[in-house]
Amino acid sequence: MTRPRPMGRSPARLIPISGVTGKGPACFLLEGEGRRILLDIGVGPDRGAAPDLSAVGRVDAVLLSHAHADHAGGLHLLGAVGDPPVHATAITAAQLPREWAGRVNPLPLSGEIDLFGIKVTTGRTGHAPGGVWLHLAVGDGLFYAGDMGFESELYAIDEPPPAATAVIDASAGLDDTPQADRRSAMHHLVRQGDALLPVPAAGRGPEIALFVVEEICRKPSLCPELREMVANLCGPWRETLRAGTADRLSFLLAMAGSVEHRSPGPRGVVIASNVMADAGASARLLPEWLDRRDAAIILSGCVPDDTPVERVRGMGRAAVAGWNVHPRISDNARLLGALGARTAIPAFNGRVPPADWEPALAPTVAATGEVTV
Ligand SMILES: [Zn+2]
Numbered sequence: 519m520t521r522p523r524p525m526g527r528s529p530a531r532l533i534p535i536s537g538v539t540g541k542g543p544a545c546f547l548l549e550g551e552g553r554r555i556l557l558d559i560g561v562g563p564d565r566g567a568a569p570d571l572s573a574v575g576r577v578d579a580v581l582l583s584h585a586h587a588d589h590a591g592g593l594h595l596l597g598a599v600g601d602p603p604v605h606a607t608a609i610t611a612a613q614l615p616r617e618w619a620g621r622v623n624p625l626p627l628s629g630e631i632d633l634f635g636i637k638v639t640t641g642r643t644g645h646a647p648g649g650v651w652l653h654l655a656v657g658d659g660l661f662y663a664g665d666m667g668f669e670s671e672l673y674a675i676d677e678p679p680p681a682a683t684a685v686i687d688a689s690a691g692l693d694d695t696p697q698a699d700r701r702s703a704m705h706h707l708v709r710q711g712d713a714l715l716p717v718p719a720a721g722r723g724p725e726i727a728l729f730v731v732e733e734i735c736r737k738p739s740l741c742p743e744l745r746e747m748v749a750n751l752c753g754p755w756r757e758t759l760r761a762g763t764a765d766r767l768s769f770l771l772a773m774a775g776s777v778e779h780r781s782p783g784p785r786g787v788v789i790a791s792n793v794m795a796d797a798g799a800s801a802r803l804l805p806e807w808l809d810r811r812d813a814a815i816i817l818s819g820c821v822p823d824d825t826p827v828e829r830v831r832g833m834g835r836a837a838v839a840g841w842n843v844h845p846r847i848s849d850n851a852r853l854l855g856a857l858g859a860r861t862a863i864p865a866f867n868g869r870v871p872p873a874d875w876e877p878a879l880a881p882t883v884a885a886t887g888e889v890t891v
Pocket residue numbers: 584586589645646665
């Protein structure tokens with residue numbers, strides 16, 4: 519059924535700059551109500567991948583969904599589009615490079631702002647600290663997921679308003695493995711022996727640490743970056759969490775060990791940032807763990823090209839236990855139904871052929887190029 523377009527709104531255009539074909543970083547241009555707005559400006563995940571802004575022209579504003587590099591790592595490129603003002607939640611802004619502190623306009627975690635007369639609604643995404651989806655009241659309504667997760671124990675998720683066009687987080691492709699299966703695979707790998715888990719601190723890291731404590735009943739050692747993140751989450755950033763989880767994180771922080779700057783590092787279960795092991799405590803610990811043939815190295819997410827974790831996997835030294843931080847295909851189908859969407863743009867996945875989306879997301883039409891909103 520087609521909903522009538524709200525009075526006075528003309529059609530808008532959504533132009534994917536990057537993030538739809540191939541697994542490039544997020545960057546979308548919205549043209550509507552006489553304004554030009556960028557949704558996210560990421561780089562990576564593969565080294566050197568960046569959106570081509572050379573033909574974009576001047577932009578009025580940038581809205582960031584969350585602080586992960588593939589969504590917000592391209593702020594240094596904004597000179598090419600006239601250095602527009604950047605909008606993000608306070609928690610996202612706090613995770614951006616230092617030079618952006620105080621230069622970001624606020625977005626609510628869950629609420630509304632007026633941007634040049636366009637109503638922008640936000641809600642939490644269940645994916646990362648401070649992460650929001652964006653709903654823009656242009657044309658028949660545009661929903662932009664950024665990254666979402668429907669199965670997080672930690673991060674809260676809010677229901678979006680209806681939208682005819684939806685950019686969905688299709689990072690997980692057509693996979694429909696429930697988190698319960700992920701958790702039992704992780705349980706099996708971590709229940710005994712020594713294990714190093716390179717994780718993102720601002721994502722599944724705190725959630726996996728909580729799982730190790732609560733479900734496997736082991737005491738993990740956390741790197742300083744992860745400890746700082748957990749302290750923020752159960753302190754000033756608790757609004758990004760599901761109700762009741764801040765106290766569980768406080769307990770985690772009190773009982774977990776620490777990864778200190780000394781060699782050899784701790785044994786047991788060691789959870790350390792960063793996820794690629796090319797910087798931070800995981801990079802420092804990796805050579806030591808590679809020398810210990812009895813110790814497991816457990817990867818739990820996407821493995822970008824040309825990174826230490828990719829090399830470790832190539833050597834056959836890594837165990838892989840995925841952890842759902844993006845929607846399963848059934849989550850996305852349900853989301854599109856709840857939005858009442860007519861057009862879906864499956865983003866952040868370069869592996870699924872365009873024709874394969876439509877049966878999975880029916881009755882929504884799947885688009886991989888420029889669309890009218
Ligand atoms: Zn993300």
